[in-house]
Amino acid sequence: xxxxxxxxxxxxxxxxxxxxxxxxxxxxxxxxxxxxxxxxxxxxxxxxxxxxxxxxxxxxxxxxxxxxxxxxxxxxxxxxxxxxxxxxxxxxxxxxxxxxxxxxxxxxxxxxxxxxxxxxxxxxxxxxxxxxxxxxxxxxxxxxxxxxxxxxxxxxxxxxxxxxxxxxxxxxxxxxxxxxxxxxxxxxxxxxxxxxxxxxxxxxxxxxxxxxxxxxxxxxxxxxxxxxxxxxxxxxxxxxxxxxxxxxxxxxxxxxxxxxxxxxxxxxxxxxxxxxxxxxxxxxxxxxxxxxxxxxxxxxxxxxxxxxxx
Numbered sequence: 001x002x003x004x005x006x007x008x009x010x011x012x013x014x015x016x017x018x019x020x021x022x023x024x025x026x027x028x029x030x031x032x033x034x035x036x037x038x039x040x041x042x043x044x045x046x047x048x049x050x051x052x053x054x055x056x057x058x059x060x061x062x063x064x065x066x067x068x069x070x071x072x073x074x075x076x077x078x079x080x081x082x083x084x085x086x087x088x089x090x091x092x093x094x095x096x097x098x099x100x101x102x103x104x105x106x107x108x109x110x111x112x113x114x115x116x117x118x119x120x121x122x123x124x125x126x127x128x129x130x131x132x133x134x135x136x137x138x139x140x141x142x143x144x145x146x147x148x149x150x151x152x153x154x155x156x157x158x159x160x161x162x163x164x165x166x167x168x169x170x171x172x173x174x175x176x177x178x179x180x181x182x183x184x185x186x187x188x189x190x191x192x193x194x195x196x197x198x199x200x201x202x203x204x205x206x207x208x209x210x211x212x213x214x215x216x217x218x219x220x221x222x223x224x225x226x227x228x229x230x231x232x233x234x235x236x237x238x239x240x241x242x243x244x245x246x247x248x249x250x251x252x253x254x255x256x257x258x259x260x261x262x263x264x265x266x267x268x269x270x271x272x273x274x275x276x277x278x279x280x281x282x283x284x285x286x287x288x289x290x291x292x293x294x295x296x297x298x299x300x301x302x303x304x305x306x307x308x309x310x
Contacts, residue, residue, distance in 0.1 A: 001073040017107040027062035027154040030174045036075045042108045050079035060207040093118030108138040164273040176269035200250045211236035211277040215300035217269045229254045232297035236277035
């Protein structure tokens, strides 16, 4: 997939006849994936697909730029055009259409039902469809999707994450909420209580659920092989052994694994909240709780493997 900042776009950078998708695509959630599915249907293996990402600089991002690029590429996009919202916020709807649709001479455009464009969001998906059809360009407007009665949107996913409802967030994303970062050297306290852990930082700017203990799935590459392990992780400042409340890490105990992973990049996917983070009166009390957390996390992962609705 070719990544193109809008400022670098030249005539024919994206071939004539491409199918173009428009949106902010923060979460690249099920609704966004539905847009990609519609684009693939329209492209019919004969036209390239270009995703036009309008970056609003969203705080608490659901996906990092690297994750977003990977998901788009895995789902059939050929071009990714990036644009800062500040560059288009003053354009009228007609100006936006002429510059960002008509000039590319696409065969079709795709957007969500709630897509807005033009100064002060004066135009919507229906306006885009009308402008496109006037110029012989097909426009598909993809309706809302729902999960368990909740309309899928980036806001809805964020709300679920903030509430610690990871199963709902994962269902709306179409994948678990995950964090990919390099393993850090910790205090190695876990080794002294029979639960050695790997430590990561949550990528800057990415959303985090409430501080607490979660069941998780961890994947990494080691010796040329992809390794997948279940685990139990704590997101927080580890208050029993750390007085710095701002020192937040993602600390994971991997089930049925031993070995050195320092320097390896790990992806930790959160499955279900076990309990909130709390301070214990002693390290021994913490050790006893960790044993209970491990048992609860193993049961959580087993339940998710056997229940088709999870």
